[in-house]
Amino acid sequence: MREIIFDTETTGLDSRDDRVIELGGVELVNRFPTGKTFHHYINPQGRAINAEAQAVHGISAADLQGKPTFAEIAEEWLKFTDGAKLIAHNATFDIGFLNVELGRLGHPPVDNGVVVDTLALARRKHPMGPNSLDALCRRYGIDNTRRTKHGALLDSELLAEVYIELIGGKQAALILDNAGGAAQGGENVRQIEIVIPERPAPLLPRLSEAERAAHAAMVATLGEKALWLKLNPQEPADATAAQS
Known part of the structure; x- marks a missing residue:
């Protein structure tokens, strides 16, 4: 283009x-x-x-x-x-x-x-x-x-x-060139890498400790077969800690 x-x-x-x-x-x-x-x-x-x-x-x-x-x-x-x-x-x-x-x-x-x-x-x-x-x-x-x-x-x-x-912004992109030799399906693929600098200071957490504790307490009521616990195996420990 x-x-x-x-x-x-x-x-x-x-x-x-x-x-x-x-x-x-x-x-x-x-x-x-x-x-x-x-x-x-x-x-x-x-x-x-x-x-x-x-x-x-x-x-x-x-x-x-x-x-x-x-x-x-x-x-x-x-x-x-x-x-x-x-x-x-x-x-x-x-x-x-x-x-x-x-x-x-x-x-x-x-x-x-x-x-x-x-x-x-x-x-x-x-x-x-x-x-x-x-x-x-x-x-x-x-x-x-x-x-x-x-x-x-x-x-x-x-x-x-x-x-x-x-x-x-300057994002990484793939440029396809039909005029060259075959790389994938008859097209050359050229990777352009853009280096994104690290953030000088990490963002502050958006959840308060009270909100984290309330979430852990709610998860503890879901039971052992709850889908959330399968996706987040660390939750039981957090929930126990929140209730103690």
Whole structure:
């Protein structure tokens, strides 16, 4: 499964009039980064950058002089994302801008069926919020100290880590490769091991001593043929101790 985590920076908030000025993405295959990335600063062709937007991403008109237009990078982007799911935080915003830019060039809009919005995932998983990218990085212990300004590639890299946590974390997985030799039923099986660190301190017991004693006393009344005693052969000793 191939996924592209991506982000845009723009001249403002109105996709009908504003333009994309930075586009970045990172590739995941089977939920693991491949190291392949996409990144371009984009000349907005005379469109001024809104002051509030510039305060967020720090990109000025001078920074974009000599950079390619969206038309010049569009085919590279379409090739990079071909066949992949597109993952973005507040995806409606980014997809809206991409669709307008692609529409100007005669390309069809992005199929909503391949789009995943991590903001929607976060709101379902953490309904009390907050669910900004920075807040999610703090929640999951992801280092975002480099993020002094918004940036399309850096934000995509951070979002890739957040996305993995939102869908269940870095769990061990089996990857089946049909193209190789036969291992099991004609497929290669490659085990990927994820080392999960030990908890620094054990969790406190959830049962009090009084609750344990009450349970042991109840088990003692079940008789020798009780199913519980067959499954827990140590119970008789506990029950006797609890009654003495």
